[in-house]
Amino acid sequence: MTPLIFVTGGVVSSLGKGIAAASLAAILEARGLRVTMMKLDPYINVDPGTMSPFQHGEVYVTDDGAETDLDLGHYERYLRTRLSRKNSITTGRIYENVIRKERRGDYLGGTVQVIPHITDEIKRCIVEATEGFDVALVEIGGTVGDIESLPFLEAIRQIRTERGPDKALFMHLTLVPWIAAAGELKTKPTQHSVKELRSIGIQPDILLCRSEQPLPDSERRKIALFTNVSERAVISAVDLDNIYRMPRRFHEQGLDDLIVERLRLPAGPADLREWDAVVDASEHPVDEVTIAVVGKYVDHQDAYKSVGEALKHGGLRQRTKVQLKWLESSDIERDGTAALDGVDGILVPGGFGDRGFEGKVLTARYARERGVPYFGICYGMQAAVVDYARHVAGLAGANSTENDKASPHPVIGLITEWRTASGEIERRSEDSDLGGTMRLGLQEQRIKPGTLAREMYGKDVVGERHRHRYEFNNRYRTQLEDAGLVISAKSMDDLLVEMIELPRAQHPWFLACQAHPEFLSTPRDGHPLFVGFIRAAREHKAQAGGRLLREVR
Template identity: 55%
Template sequence: MARYIFITGGVVSSLGKGLASAALGALLQARGYSVRLRKLDPYLNVDPGTMSPFEHGEVFVTDDGAETDLDLGHYERFTGVAARRTDSVSSGRIYSNVLEKERRGDYLGRTIQVIPHVTNEIKDFLKFGEDEVDFMLCEIGGTVGDIEGLPFFEAIRQFGQDKPRGQCIYVHLTLLPYMAASGELKTKPTQHSVKELRSIGIAPDVLVCRSEMPIPPKEREKLALFCNVRPEAVIAAQDLRSIYEAPLAYHKEGLDQAVLDAFMISPAPKPNLSKWEDVVDRIHNAEGEVKVAIVGKYTQLEDAYKSIAEALTHGGIANRVKVRAEWIDSERLDTEVDIAPLLEGYNAILVPGGFGERGTEGKIRAAHFARERQVPYLGICLGMQMAVVEASRNLLGLTDAGSEEFDREAGAQRYTHVIYHLKEWLEGNRTIKREVSDDKGGTMRLGAYNATLVAGSQAAAIYDTTSISERHRHRYEVDITYRDKLEESGLKFSGLSPDGRLPEIVEIPGHPWFIGVQFHPELKSKPFAPHPLFADFVRAAKDQSRLV
């Protein structure tokens, strides 16, 4: 049966609970333990699938088709454990489940209350898969004191009481602000945060304190005394040059040892951190630099493309180069008469996914620039579709090529539909049917799907196989009926769904590196196992940099 580690936050949000959870999971793995990480989010959305990237950042997608918080991406990148639908839940999902049960009569007419019905639903969620791993790490979103988070805090308090003594511990992440005027780290906000947590009935076993500098012994002793934890369980978490230093930094501070001590596991297995030492060495001892332009529509918030940014870093790790990603708003390319000054000087161009027509003409122009100027190009999801539209317009001569999605937004047909809404497809042995009028969260092709690559293609060479599985998140597909004419004009369909109906990869033979993919390869990339597409894309950018 798994031991549970609950990670909570206080003082301010965005302190890095997800990163701390992921790094702790990696450290426990390094000691030979199996782990699974979960996220409990207090917001009332059922999931982040319909939330704007400006609101919540990236939507991370699992193999089984769940749309989840971006922290699950951190979990996967640090542990290599593929997240599942049962690893993410929101207040909206919890309340939805409770209300569905009430409507079915499962509660036999009883009055439905937060305690015990909502808290029991949360505890049932926590129990999924508890016999599969040694440690279950559960991060609670938000900060202690948030009104919407109270049912989750009460649930994990009850859960700790329900389990045998020593089966659950609590790690609390807080901020130690530095007062420049007095030259001090202030412990009072952390003391108040722990007081708030204790008022709920939860006593932290380990304190992780974000700070701009090391915690002096005097402040460490004060935190231990007033927060009722051992001095060695007060862990400093300073800013790092790279997030991938976190496992080594937390190990140096003694986080994993403090956790094992709290569980009274002794003697603890020694950790093997060699793969993290190699990752950090490759980052800090890069042998060059490449510049990649990311042409997207959500560039004001970099978390909207978090997995892409990290996958590019992983590609740099694979090639021992630093990748300097620069964000270009695709709407700027919509209106500029000459886009060359905005795109020249980059060693590669990446066009990511997105929804809606805004900024798409800029993405099409970016694909055109990369194709004509022989600049390495990676188009992901909508980025692939816009590359196909560009080829249809400028190679095939369909000057009005476009997407059914854009016509639906405008309420009138303006384009030849090279991109169309797929209403039926196979998922294993099941036929899935969708209508455009369905709920937003139910109209997409979500999760892992297989694809067959054309033997001898660039894609097959990169993957070193002709059979792959990748994660999807999109509503519209490239129309396969245009395949023959597009291939005659120079755009090769090098990856298709097993039934041959759905284009998955396109490429341009003879181009230094021009590939579009309908799926999201960034979701499966890890620092110690870079995705082959990103590793080869950065290699091509590296080769391009030598030509400049």
């Protein structure tokens, strides 16, 4: 049985359970252990694929095409382990599985109940996702006390009882608020949170105490006394201005030693040099650039969590601080492109729907005509294609059928709209289910020699993760290529356009891709496209009269 570390949260939500758990996982991996992670979310949606980004934030996509919680992005950025749909489970998924079994007759006519049937299904999913690893961390979403999470908490309580304390461990993240008027840290919320856990049969083994101020020894002793947790296991999780410092901070407090001892893990000493290098690069930059991110959810930046992180990773690889200027595409649509003046690079991320799309098209045109480095992702590629079709190829009214089904030049559309067995255009977008035509997961593409894309990747075939419904309309390939657009990557069967760019003679760095490369970027390794984009932004800044760039070896 794989030893399990269950991570719960108390007092309030948004304390950072995902990052805290991922930081611990990073230390255990640095000690030579094979580590995986899992998220149990209490909402009834089967997955977040159709949830509003304003409510849920980013939908993170795995290699096998699972649409998951953004915490899986944190997990993969901190670990070398690639995750899958098994690593993201919701209440909706659990009930869907159980109801499907009931309809098949698997329960032999018995009454289906939360206990044991729902809890058994939760335990089965945990075993399936974690088997074969040296240790696994399982994060339970929500806050202790929420009615929605009770089946998950009951399931992990049963696992601890069945496996014993050397195979299952409870780690609880709580808030220790600083009351400025009193000038004190208050431990009572943590005490009540632990009391709530104990009332359902779970005694935490470790407490991570989130606070604005470092936790004094006196407060640690007090918390230990009233929660029945050893003082050594009360860990200070003080606010940090750099989340990549957290593995080192936890290691200095002996958190990983405590877990290795409790679970009897075959671990060596922790080698955190890679994380120290990440922190050093971020805190001692030699250059700085400003990147405009033009999207439709910028007031809720969690919708672009991986994009923001990947841009920063691209800067880390060359000791460059990346300042992000978030711009609402609807504002650019209404007010024009003045807000883009003076930026060193422009990125247009993915999205759905017509709101703000014309602002993205204006942004692509601005970057193309002004020579500003441009990186388009998914919808950002489609916006660049529409701009090029309208303003260079002379295709008036060119658009995506997502936004204008009557467009005279549907340069972007569903595959079913432009490809049929007879070769005739078949318009069926109004019949398409929201998720039914989605292209999801890791897919390979072949890169054209001599292109900017080939220079960035340094190889001919690459795999990237996708999440979209609409594609470049192949009926316009020849026309747009004749007008100068470079199609620099296509799917392995040559059917789908994966990347477009402008010739280097026309623009220093203009590249857009249909996939989502941000999902494969990590702070330790970066991603070739983001590293290249930030390098281009540095060069643009220097040529525009910015301070001289220093070479980074």
